[in-house]
Amino acid sequence: MKIAVIGTGNIGAAYARALAATQYGVVVGDRDPGKAAALAHEIGAKVEGGGIAAAFTLADIVILALPYQAIAGVLTEAGDLTGKVLVDVSNPISEDFKNLVVGLTTSAAEQTQAAAPSAHVVKAFNTIFAALVPAQAREGRKLQVFVAGDEPTATAKVRELAQALGFVAVDAGPLRNSRFLEPVGMMNIQFGFFLGAGPSTAPSWAHA
Numbered sequence: 001m002k003i004a005v006i007g008t009g010n011i012g013a014a015y016a017r018a019l020a021a022t023q024y025g026v027v028v029g030d031r032d033p034g035k036a037a038a039l040a041h042e043i044g045a046k047v048e049g050g051g052i053a054a055a056f057t058l059a060d061i062v063i064l065a066l067p068y069q070a071i072a073g074v075l076t077e078a079g080d081l082t083g084k085v086l087v088d089v090s091n092p093i094s095e096d097f098k099n100l101v102v103g104l105t106t107s108a109a110e111q112t113q114a115a116a117p118s119a120h121v122v123k124a125f126n127t128i129f130a131a132l133v134p135a136q137a138r139e140g141r142k143l144q145v146f147v148a149g150d151e152p153t154a155t156a157k158v159r160e161l162a163q164a165l166g167f168v169a170v171d172a173g174p175l176r177n178s179r180f181l182e183p184v185g186m187m188n189i190q191f192g193f194f195l196g197a198g199p200s201t202a203p204s205w206a207h208a
């Protein structure tokens with residue numbers, strides 16, 4: 001199975017590198033195809049890189065490693081999205097890091113699903129900082145990835161993906177629960193960057 005990573009910034013590069021060590025094929029897409037090709041070349045022969053539309057076409061699962069504000073526009077260039085699994089990792093925060101730009105009665109993931117009704121949007125990884133994506137940065141720690149979505153096959157594929165990357169995948173229910181997961185991501189940013197915990201912090205849920 002092939003995974004596309006759209007975006008070559010902090011989180012896109014981190015997942016492209018980490019995925020290269022798994023059983024998945026990896027294709028990187030960027031609005032600058034040269035950037036995607038350069039990242040792919042740096043990672044190794046198993047990773048392809050190029051434009052956004054090509055990456056969407058080649059992959060079964062697409063990680064949207066983009067600012068929330070860029071996602072709807074990128075989806076208009078993505079071609080036929082029927083049945084594609086779109087992984088929304090975003091935390092839709094304002095520039096001053098003080099607010100969620102979508103408010104609390106919807107979520108970035110639900111808005112992305114509305115923009116791509118034929119795709120299956122799955123919320124995941126938004127509570128994991130880029131610094132914790134490499135497996136070696138998590139040695140001795142079992143970090144949870146909360147996975148929310150409405151289509152059971154799609155959410156199962158994303159839970160498998162999280163596990164292949166060495167995370168503990170937690171079923172977080174329907175996509176609607178993204179409106180609760182995104183504030184958790186926001187709180188993680190507060191801990192990480194404003195309350196002294198640093199970028200190795202991550203939330204976990206303790207079930208009895």
Ligand SMILES: NC(=O)c1ccc[n+]([C@@H]2O[C@H](COP(=O)([O-])OP(=O)(O)OC[C@H]3O[C@@H](n4cnc5c(N)ncnc54)[C@H](OP(=O)(O)O)[C@@H]3O)[C@@H](O)[C@H]2O)c1
Nearest residue numbers: 007008009010011031065066067068070090091128129130
């Ligand atoms: N960084 C983290 O630790 C972390 C953790 C969890 C979740 N996230 C989420 O991951 C997403 C990406 O964050 P990041 O830290 O990787 O950001 P970043 O380093 O700024 O990278 C953003 C990527 O999106 C691309 N991009 C921006 N606007 C675009 C547009 N209009 N069309 C096409 N591509 C566009 C950028 O391309 P250019 O290089 O051309 O600008 C870049 O490749 C965000 O939604 C964030 O909330 C981040």
